[in-house]
Amino acid sequence: MEHRPLSELGHVADLKPSEVPVLSKRERLDRWAELLEREPDRLLGTLDEIEWKPKAVRLAMRADNSALTVAFNDPVLRTAGLLSDRFGDAVNFFQISEHDAHIVLCSCHGGQFMRAEEAARRVRGIRSPSLWSLYFGWLR
Numbered sequence: 001m002e003h004r005p006l007s008e009l010g011h012v013a014d015l016k017p018s019e020v021p022v023l024s025k026r027e028r029l030d031r032w033a034e035l036l037e038r039e040p041d042r043l044l045g046t047l048d049e050i051e052w053k054p055k056a057v058r059l060a061m062r063a064d065n066s067a068l069t070v071a072f073n074d075p076v077l078r079t080a081g082l083l084s085d086r087f088g089d090a091v092n093f094f095q096i097s098e099h100d101a102h103i104v105l106c107s108c109h110g111g112q113f114m115r116a117e118e119a120a121r122r123v124r125g126i127r128s129p130s131l132w133s134l135y136f137g138w139l140r
Contacts, residue, residue: 023080025095029127032071032094033120040117044070046107047087050098058098059088067105067119100126 023031036044045063053061062068062085071077072085083089091101103109104122 023076026127028077028080028094029096029123031074031077032067033123033127035070035074035077036067036116036120036123038116040115040120042116043113044116044119046110046112046114047105048107050087050102050106051108059086059091061087067114067116067123070116094126096126 043065045066047061047063047066050058050061066085068085068087068090071090072082074082077093080093082093087098087101087105090096090105091098094101104119104126109122110118
């Protein structure tokens with residue numbers, strides 16, 4: 001193998017820096033909602049009674065086939081920094097409060113399963129807080 005400086009390789013290959021998408025909070029939430037809206041009737045698992053769990057347990061929570069799984073399965077969101085489909089990683093990545101994540105993901109607001117369309121509506125409510133009072137005032 002021949003070693004060459006990077007400056008010399010530009011003549012041999014088309015080199016481009018690896019681009020990691022920089023998404024704003026709003027763009028991240030919009031992308032998540034759009035992913036959920038692609039299959040509006042899909043039944044998603046919820047996280048069981050988030051509010052009653054100790055913080056360490058709550059942050060590590062996940063559920064198979066949840067709204068967070070939909071987000072984590074997206075290569076754009078993973079490349080942008082979503083580390084897993086766990087509650088704590090989602091709170092950090094989407095830059096949302098645990099309370100808002102609770103409203104989207106918890107079984108106490110959606111039962112054991114929730115339609116993806118409903119999850120998307122809740123994600124959009126986080127993105128645009130003024131919508132909460134119109135559609136979800138009873139959840140606060």
